[in-house]
Amino acid sequence: MAAPHADDIPASAWIARFAPLVPAGPVLDLAAGGGRHSLLMRGLGHEVVAVDRDPSALVARAVPGIAAIAEDLETGAVPACLGRRYAAVVVANYLHRPILPAIVGAVAPGGWLLYETFATGNERFGRPSNPDFLLRPGELLEAARGRLRVVAYEDLEVAEPRRAMVQRIAARAD
Numbered sequence: 001m002a003a004p005h006a007d008d009i010p011a012s013a014w015i016a017r018f019a020p021l022v023p024a025g026p027v028l029d030l031a032a033g034g035g036r037h038s039l040l041m042r043g044l045g046h047e048v049v050a051v052d053r054d055p056s057a058l059v060a061r062a063v064p065g066i067a068a069i070a071e072d073l074e075t076g077a078v079p080a081c082l083g084r085r086y087a088a089v090v091v092a093n094y095l096h097r098p099i100l101p102a103i104v105g106a107v108a109p110g111g112w113l114l115y116e117t118f119a120t121g122n123e124r125f126g127r128p129s130n131p132d133f134l135l136r137p138g139e140l141l142e143a144a145r146g147r148l149r150v151v152a153y154e155d156l157e158v159a160e161p162r163r164a165m166v167q168r169i170a171a172r173a174d
């Protein structure tokens with residue numbers, strides 16, 4: 001059986017929990033993939049900028065209010081999409097450590113960073129196992145420190161949608 005397309009995967013419960021708190025304004029879904037969080041945020045009335053190196057699934061859907069943009073986030077330069085500010089920056093299941101500061105910096109005053117991805121220890125359960133793709137203990141807290149108010153943070157083993165180590169943060173810019 002073919003692996004489920006990202007479109008078939010429900011939104012992260014963490015992202016969905018905090019999404020209704022995001023104020024009016026554009027939202028960036030970074031490394032958006034099939035766009036499950038783009039669709040979530042669009043459903044809440046936000047204009048969404050969905051960036052991925054391969055946004056073809058979202059381009060094909062052609063959802064009004066979702067701008068699906070092709071951009072490589074790992075060229076070494078600060079990605080163009082992070083050159084402006086958003087009511088929320090949403091990142092799920094993606095890590096490119098060098099752009100963490102730019103991600104935090106792209107949160108507008110009053111806006112939110114909603115971030116969830118795999119963490120150290122996940123190598124016990126499978127992929128990703130490369131340390132480059134696993135958040136170190138406290139890493140999202142460190143990224144937010146002095147810049148965002150941390151509303152919620154977890155670093156733990158989860159059983160759903162599959163056993164994994166994840167770290168996640170919901171943080172607001174004052």
Ligand SMILES: C[S@@+](CC[C@H](N)C(=O)[O-])C[C@H]1O[C@@H](n2cnc3c(N)ncnc32)[C@H](O)[C@@H]1O
Binds near residue numbers: 052
């Ligand atoms: C595991 S998927 C997560 C997709 C989505 N955030 C979600 O949670 O459903 C990781 C995504 O990162 C994207 N990606 C990986 N490397 C990238 C890069 N260098 N630039 C832009 N996107 C990249 C992939 O194309 C893929 O869509």
